[in-house]
Amino acid sequence: MEMMLFLLLLSLVLGGGGLALFLWALRSGQYDDLDGAASRILFDDPPRQPAADTTPEERRRRA
Amino acid sequence: MSESLAPSAEAVCAHCGLAAPADQRFCCPGCAAAFDTIRAMGLDSYYAQRLLDPAVRPPRPDGEVRQGLARLATTGADGTHTLLLAVDGLQCGACVWLIEQMLSRTPGVTQGRVNMTTRRLRLSWRGPLEDATRLVGVIEALGHRLVPFDQAQLETARDQTGRRLMRALAVAGFAAGNVMLISIAIWAGVFQGMGPATRDLLHWISALIAMPAIAYAGRPFFVSAWAALRQGRSNMDVPISIGVILVTAMSLVETMQGGEHTYFDSAASLVFFLLIGRVMDHSARAQARASAEQLLALQTGDVTIIDPAGLTRSCPASSVEPGWQILVGMGERIGVDGEIVCGHTTLDASLVTGESLPAAAGPGAVVYAGTVNLGLAITVRATRTGEATLLADCVRLIEAAEQRRGRFVVLADRVARRYAPVVHLCAALTFLYWWAIAGASVGQSLLTAAAVLIITCPCALALAVPAVQVISTGRLMRAGILLKSATALERLAEVDTVVFDKTGTLTLPSLVLLNGHEIEPSDLRLAAGLAASSRHRLSQALLAASGPAPVAPGVVEVPGFGLRMVGPTGEIRLGSRPFAGNRSAPLATGPELWLSRPGRAAVGFRFGEQPRADAGPVMRALERMRIQVSILSGDQPEAVAEMAELLSISRWEGGCSPVDKVARIEALKQAGRRVLMVGDGLNDGPCLAAASVSISPSSAADLSQTVADVVFQGERLAPVLAVLRMARRTRTLMRENIGLSLVYNVLMVPLAISGHVTPWLAAAAMSGSSLLVLANSFRARGERLMAWK
Incomplete structure (x- = not known):
């Protein structure tokens, strides 16, 4: 009986985790472009440039 | 590659x-x-x-x-x-x-x-x-x-709806999976001697998972059903909602009394299956709408405004204010409604009025957005949209036509209206029989009635229609045909009359080189080389006739006149008659371009309209489908007669104003015909709205594209045929699916009424019928769209 309660809880926790992950993926926009995701995998990311998300001034200051 | x-x-x-x-x-x-x-x-x-x-x-x-x-x-x-x-x-x-x-x-x-x-x-x-x-x-x-x-304007509620449906789907999937897992334990327990205490515990856990999930994930159905009921109507969501709510409530009562059977698994999986249909249906249509928006956005261009200081700068057409002066160069599309302030020119208003021949215009003439300036540069003073009579008329006519159109009741709802009362009556009679005649307890009788509701709950029925629609919509979208309206396919299936506009619909939207056979290939290549560096409409038409041509080096545009370049033997010019032409040549009826170079006679290129390459075969194929074809055009009757004869269409009318066109369509509808209108011009907008269903090419005026139910891309007319054929095929498959799910009900309901249905049988039967319907829907993928036979 205790075993069954444990298994029940475990299945709920695992299922709930899956649900939470899916909702997170949905919120972060991972289902917005399924075609793009399918073809993106085929292309290499060239080594990242000196952090592209900084402005030239910031880069100079850092260097 | x-x-x-x-x-x-x-x-x-x-x-x-x-x-x-x-x-x-x-x-x-x-x-x-x-x-x-x-x-x-x-x-x-x-x-x-x-x-x-x-x-x-x-x-x-x-x-x-x-x-x-x-x-x-x-x-x-x-x-x-x-x-x-x-x-x-x-x-x-x-x-x-x-x-x-x-x-x-x-x-x-x-x-x-x-x-x-x-x-x-x-x-x-x-x-x-x-x-x-x-x-x-x-x-x-x-x-x-x-x-x-x-x-x-763009980030509308559309994406919100999609995400809400997805979230509901995720919650329903979670609940259905877990409750089913527990249910299997309960069913197995029947054979392995599970004690009633364990069973009750498992029932309670099922209830705790299923009830909040159904309350959350079922909202799309409950909201829609409630909205329909409040307006005194019924739709497919009404029997679904009643079924789900009653079954859940009954199962809860049964759980509290420590009963043997609960149906939480069925209720949760029902919601899950139905949401799959909703999500797919929604995303297919959202994608089609996004593509249509994309096409429209790509059409709108910038306009060149002249500020009070006399300087020019470009800005988007949507930000032009009344009174501003706009410079429209040779070959440019006029971006706003207004009147000509200075300059004499020839205007191609085919997209606005349907007239195929360009007309001369001078100061004081009223022009509409979408008109193309074929002649010299002109200055236009923008007026407010409301003042432009044609556009305002069209908008008013469209609104009136849309009000008259009435609400189309989709097949699923029509079935639901007849089906729901029968089902609910069945359940009520089952309860009365068991309670009053067979002498069972109230709880036992209610539970049997609930089983009837579960078995008849229109899961397969509610999947039958969206599943086919999703597959058909996707199939058409890959062929460049965008279905914007949810009910378009069902309305298209009923069509028995097609009314075509002439200019830009039966004919190609752009001008076509008419005298290509009279011109030396070397002249055509030379002219195309010059034309390749110009965006003028006639240059583009010339390029289309010659095929892709390398850009000639050193081409200079002389605004309002044409193009010139210095060749090995002297200056080569391509442009208007006074600029490059032979002034003594006979006057052409349509637009023309001239090519001149030293020591050779000037060569004239004449342009005009030409039917789409496959217009003839499409007309014949439509007739074979027993569809009546006719032309309604705003162009001169002579031009329409010529086109009607060329395509062997016996019913045609020319010189129609937008009001005339709407009147003709309404008359056809009065006579009991289901009319499909295919048109592109601003003047077609009102009759696109008045017809039972409407299609417009992606080259159509903004307003017409917005009004039309379907937008197709490309130079061929075959999509009109393809969409009609697909619509009929879709309707057949929908009817088959509905038939299949009704047959299943007829087989299973006697079992339910006689009290022989257990929860596991209900779950198995429900999944089985849903899978059968889905499998049948996939047959829509095999349809050959563009074939003639």
Whole structure:
């Protein structure tokens, strides 16, 4: 009986985790472009440039 | 596909893939510059990995500088500006990669991400707002056209609905999976001697999972059913909601009394299955609508305004205010409604009034957005939309027609209206029989009645229609046909009369070179070389006739007159009759271009309208489908008669005003006909709205495209046939599906009424019938769309 309660809880926790992950993926926009995701995998990311998300001034200051 | 970088025998431009001069690697300096930029950035693996799609606009830079972008950008709290742009000319994943890599190496850009499904680029940057022009220029230099969206108008509730449905689907899936898992334990326990205490515990856990999940995930159905009931109507969601709520309530009562059977698993999986249908249906349509929005956005261009100081600058047509003066060059499309202030010219109003022959216009003449200026440059003073009588008339007529159209009741709802009362009566009689006649307890009788509801709950029925629709919509979308309306396919299936507009619908939207056979191929090639550097409508028509041509070097545009270049023997000109033509040649009825060069007689190119290549076979195929075909046109009766004879159409009418056209359509509908209107002009807008269902080509006026239920792309007319055929096939499959689910009900309901249905049997039967219906729906994929027979 205790075993069954444990298994029940475990299945709920695992299922709930899956649900939470899916909702997170949905919120972060991972289902917005399924075609793009399918073809993106085929292309290499060239080594990242000196952090592209900084402005030239910031880069100079850092260097 | 890898492309050779060395010049090949046919000489194809190494960047854009169009024809190039024999000894050159590139067709134009723009392509050479783009190639160099890509090499310099170390991104030349793009050329090895891309796959040029001939149906997509080739990546040839046109050197246009887009203005007024900053106005449409939004600025976030952290000072980051964001712009949403439609991308034209996305060939494949490599283009997406190139654009994103290019932007990631551009200083200032914080995010540049292309959505390949919707073909939109989200561009964020830090720094001055005016950087928009520079950043967009980086991508336009590669040959992709970018058109900004007005984000305020775009990010509508549509995506919100999609996400809400997805969340509901996730919750329903979680609940259905877990409750089913527990249910299997309960069913197995029956054979293995599970004690009642354990069973009750498992029932309680099922209830705790299923009830909140159903309350959350079932909302789309409950809301829709409630809305229908409040208006005194019924739809498919009413029996679904009643079924789900009653079954859940009964199961709860049963659980509290420590009963043997509960149906939480059935209720949860029912909601889950139905939501799958909803989500797919929604996303298919959302995608079609996004594509339609994209097409519209790409059509709108900038206009050149003359400010009070006499200087010119370009800005988006939507931001022009009444009273502003606008310069419309030769071959440009007029972007606003207004009146001509100065200049005499010839105007092609085919997209507005349906007249195929250009007409002369001078100061004081009223012009409408969508008219093309074929002659000299003119200045137009913008007026308010309300003042422009034709547009205002059309909008008013459309509104009136849409009100008269009435609400179309879809097949599923029609079935539900007859089906629901029968089912509910059945359940009630079952309860009365068991309680009053057979002498069972109230709880036992209610439970049997609930089993009837579960078995008859229209799961397969509610999946039957959306499943077929989703597959058909996707199939049509891949063929370039966008279904914007949810009920379009069902309305199309009933069509028995098709009314075509002539200009731009039966005929090609652009002008066509008429006397190509009289012209020496070398003259045509020379003229095309000059024309390749111009965006004039006639130049484009000339290029279309000659096939892709390398751009001749050193071509100068003489605004309002034509093009000229210095050749080996002297000046070569391509342009209007006074500029390059033979003044004594007989006057042409349509627009013309002349090519002159030293020592040779000037060559005249005449242009006119031409029916779409497959118009004839499409008419014949429609007649074979027993569909009556007719033409309603705003053009001169003589021109319409000629076209009707050419295509052997016996019913036609010319010289129709928008009001006339609506009256004809209404008369046909009064006579009991189901009318499909196919039209593109502004003047067709009202009858597109008045007809039972409507289609417009993607070259149509904005207003008409917005009103039409279906938009198709391409130069052929076959999509009209394809969509009608697909609609009929869809209707057949829907009826088969509904038939299948009714047969299942007839077989299972006696079992339920006699009290022999247990929860596991209900679950198995429900899944089985849903799978059967889904499998049948996939037969819609096999339909051959564009075949004639």
